[in-house]
Amino acid sequence: MMDRRQFMTLASLAGAGALANPQVAGARVTPIATQARIVIVGAGAAGTALANRLVQRLDGAKITIIDPRREHLYQPGLSLVAAGLKPAGYVVSSTADWLPSGVTLIPDAVAAVDPETRKVSTTGGQSVDYDFLVLAPGLVLDHDAIEGFSLDMVGTNGIGALYAGPNYAARTWTAAAAFTETGGKGVFTRPATEMKCAGAPLKHTFLIDDIARRAGNSGKTEIVYAAHNDALFSVPIVSEKVRMLFADRGFATAYSHVLKSVDAEKKIATFTTPNGEQEMDYDYLHVIPPQRAPEFIRQSGLSWADRWTDQGWVEVDMHSLRHRRYPDIFALGDVAGVPKGKTAASVKFQVPVVEDHLVALIDGREGSASYAGYTSCPMITAIGRAMLVEFDYDNNLVPSFPGVIAPLEELWITWLMKSVALKATYNAMLRGRA
Amino acid sequence: MEEMTFGTMIAVAEEMFGRGLFWAMVAVSAIVTLAYIYVLIRDRSVNWRKFLLAQLSMPVGAVAAVVFVQAVTDSSLRDIGGPIDVILLLGIALVGAIGLAIVVYTAQSLIRGKSSVKDGVR
Numbered sequence: 001m002m003d004r005r006q007f008m009t010l011a012s013l014a015g016a017g018a019l020a021n022p023q024v025a026g027a028r029v030t031p032i033a034t035q036a037r038i039v040i041v042g043a044g045a046a047g048t049a050l051a052n053r054l055v056q057r058l059d060g061a062k063i064t065i066i067d068p069r070r071e072h073l074y075q076p077g078l079s080l081v082a083a084g085l086k087p088a089g090y091v092v093s094s095t096a097d098w099l100p101s102g103v104t105l106i107p108d109a110v111a112a113v114d115p116e117t118r119k120v121s122t123t124g125g126q127s128v129d130y131d132f133l134v135l136a137p138g139l140v141l142d143h144d145a146i147e148g149f150s151l152d153m154v155g156t157n158g159i160g161a162l163y164a165g166p167n168y169a170a171r172t173w174t175a176a177a178a179f180t181e182t183g184g185k186g187v188f189t190r191p192a193t194e195m196k197c198a199g200a201p202l203k204h205t206f207l208i209d210d211i212a213r214r215a216g217n218s219g220k221t222e223i224v225y226a227a228h229n230d231a232l233f234s235v236p237i238v239s240e241k242v243r244m245l246f247a248d249r250g251f252a253t254a255y256s257h258v259l260k261s262v263d264a265e266k267k268i269a270t271f272t273t274p275n276g277e278q279e280m281d282y283d284y285l286h287v288i289p290p291q292r293a294p295e296f297i298r299q300s301g302l303s304w305a306d307r308w309t310d311q312g313w314v315e316v317d318m319h320s321l322r323h324r325r326y327p328d329i330f331a332l333g334d335v336a337g338v339p340k341g342k343t344a345a346s347v348k349f350q351v352p353v354v355e356d357h358l359v360a361l362i363d364g365r366e367g368s369a370s371y372a373g374y375t376s377c378p379m380i381t382a383i384g385r386a387m388l389v390e391f392d393y394d395n396n397l398v399p400s401f402p403g404v405i406a407p408l409e410e411l412w413i414t415w416l417m418k419s420v421a422l423k424a425t426y427n428a429m430l431r432g433r434a
Numbered sequence: 435m436e437e438m439t440f441g442t443m444i445a446v447a448e449e450m451f452g453r454g455l456f457w458a459m460v461a462v463s464a465i466v467t468l469a470y471i472y473v474l475i476r477d478r479s480v481n482w483r484k485f486l487l488a489q490l491s492m493p494v495g496a497v498a499a500v501v502f503v504q505a506v507t508d509s510s511l512r513d514i515g516g517p518i519d520v521i522l523l524l525g526i527a528l529v530g531a532i533g534l535a536i537v538v539y540t541a542q543s544l545i546r547g548k549s550s551v552k553d554g555v556r
Contacts, residue, residue: 085508384513405518412509412519419507424450433445 031059034362039120039128041110042136043067045075045430046333046347048098050134050355052432055100057359063102064128066120067137068109070095072430073166074423076344079200079380081169082162083207084177085419088170098430110137113300115326132328132358135297135314139196139334139342142290147261147270149287157264158184158284162204163196176204176284180212183220184283187269189259191290192228193311196334196342199377199389201225202232202242204286209249210382223249224280226257226271234340235395238379241408245381254280259287293335302329304337313337318393319370321354328361330354338373339393345376348429374398378418386414470536473543481543488539492531499530 038054040047043065051065077091099105108122113133120128141163143151154161155171158179162169179186186208190201205225212221225232225246232246232253233239246253257271257278262285269285271278293312297303302323303312314331315324318338323329332350334342341350350371357367373393380386388405390398399407405414428434448456474480503526504510514520 382513384507384509385515406516409516411515412513413522415509415513416503416507416522419509421446421450424446427449428442428445431445431449434442 029057031057032359032363033059034061036131036362037062037129038064038132038134038358039130040065040134040136041067041113041120042138042333042335043069043072043095043099043105044136044138044333045344045426046136046351047134048072048095048430049347049351049432050136050332051103052098052100052430053351053355054358055102056432057355058362061362062104064104064106064130065099066106066108066110066122066128067095068107068123070107072098074426075196076422076426078162078166078169079203079207080419081166082160082172082176082204083211083383084173085383088166091166091169100432110294110296112296113302115300115302115323115329118328130328132330132361134330134332134354134358135302135335136332137294137297137335139291140294142292143287145290146259146287148264149262149289153262153264158267158282159262159264159287160204160284161287161289162200163288172286176208176286177211179221179284180208180215180217182283183212183217185222185224185281186284186286187224187226187280187282188286189226189257189269190228190288192258193290193292194308194313194342195288195291197377198234198342199379201286201288203380205251206245206249206379206381207383208284208286209251214383223251224254224282225251226254226259226280228256228258230255235389235391235397237395237397237408238389238391241387242379245410254278262287291334297335302326308337318373319353320357320367321350321371322357330358338371340373340375340391341371343375343377344426344429345390346374348434349374351429372398378414378422380415380418381410384415385410385412386418387411388414388417466537466540469544470540473540477543484539484542484546487542488535491538492535495534496527496531498534499526502530 038061040051047065051063054061054063072093072095074091077086080086081088081091096105106122106126108124108126111121111123113120118130120130143149151161151164151168153159154164154168155174158175160172160175162172188201188205205223209223212218231239232242256274259269260272260277261270267282269280269282271280293303293314297314298312302314304315314335314337316322316331316336316338317324321330321332321336332354333347353369353371356369360367376390378386379389387410388407390400390407392398397407399405405411425434500523514523
């Protein structure tokens with residue numbers, strides 16, 4: 001008991017650090033009295049964390065949170081589910097359980113936002129007026145964009161798709177596990193759009209290879225990673241490190257290969273490349289579809305007009321996360337149109353920034369907090385080892401433990417953080433306590 | 435770069451085990467520590483025979499702590515990747531060793547009572 005307790009405290013220290021941020025200490029101040037109507041779209045990591053923090057900062061605000069999903073998903077756990085390390089239930093909890101009292105939850109999807117009259121309407125026919133709107137609905141996985149692919153294929157015929165949710169992640173493991181036993185050619189893809197946790201396609205590749213290796217089947221497997229451009233990761237120094245690790249593991253890389261279609265019967269994947277379409281046979285194919293903002297964001301005129309035009313992310317200032325045309329609207333998490341930041345660790349840093357600006361606005365001031373693009377990825381490179389990769393908008397590495405935990409080394413301590421402390425830190429963040 | 439408050443660490447630890455279990459563990463470790471201090475004050479000396487057994491239990495505690503951590507995290511010694519991992523491993527072993535030694539010493543003192551202090555070397 002003693003051993004466990006003391007170890008866990010140590011591990012939690014490390015985990016808390018990985019997601020720690022400077023605003024936490026200042027959160028406990030006298031609440032500001034207000035009648036403001038605040039609508040938060042989305043009760044995922046960002047929406048829930050913000051709601052829990054706002055109720056501590058504001059007294060009398062009418063906070064409404066709109067989300068149709070009863071289940072809250074701990075998405076950082078999906079990679080572990082898809083490698084057979086955790087059951088599907090590991091990532092699932094109840095949305096309502098995380099929300100503070102005094103907040104109204106409308107279990108409905110948003111149909112449209114009218115930023116001129118400041119009104120949100122839902123698919124169920126409700127209309128909600130707001131003074132301030134925070135958009136945190138997450139993103140949409142566009143599976144239909146992959147020709148010949150449908151989600152019911154996941155888990156059969158060597159097809160995996162771990163992003164699609166806990167049950168699909170579990171089915172992904174069924175297909176991947178078969179591949180680690182029987183061997184063959186494993187093809188691991190990623191989309192050409194912005195995506196949540198760009199490390200996850202790499203993690204899945206490393207994990208499935210490691211599991212085959214442990215089973216003594218590495219001689220039977222061939223691993224191909226299909227990169228969407230000429231890099232393996234958007235941060236150059238990380239991309240180089242991953243390139244070296246791929247060489248060490250004997251992975252082949254197909255650069256500038258974007259999955260276009262799947263023939264599940266013949267087990268052939270077709271890629272769009274600079275040299276036209278290229279076919280590749282496979283025994284295991286991991287599909288990650290293009291990712292876009294929800295339709296209502298684009299239809300409501302909230303997206304960037306000249307950037308990511310096929311994806312529709314919300315047009316926000318990259319440092320304040322405030323809408324560039326509608327100053328009473330903010331965006332958080334996956335839907336925010338910023339260059340990086342589609343991870344839970346980014347949300348951890350973004351939420352206090354929006355909280356600061358929103359509370360300041362209500363108080364008749366201007367906020368001063370700024371988001372520098374912090375994004376973090378415990379990049380698993382084997383069961384038992386990971387690299388703690390943390391970076392910002394400028395592709396700088398911003399290690400939480402400089403000189404102690406080397407960011408580009410495969411370390412056991414980083415794995416311990418990922419497997420033990422990260423979910424606890426995430427949960428503490430949801431409650432507005434970290 | 436970042437600030438990590440005590441409150442944050444407590445919050446994370448509570449989430450890790452559940453609030454009840456976490457504080458129960460804190461309570462148990464506090465009770466063991468108090469019991470240890472109690473027997474030290476009561477006996478007014480360290481009983482070296484009991485201390486010997488406690489010392490002998492240390493390697494067991496060290497190995498048990500490491501094995502436990504590896505078991506709950508699907509990892510093994512081959513995952514040690516750098517100096518910080520060695521330091522962490524030794525730290526876990528040290529905590530296990532000292533923890534079990536305190537438990538063994540305290541348990542002996544409480545079970546056998548003060549009389550066995552005569553066995554000791556002052």
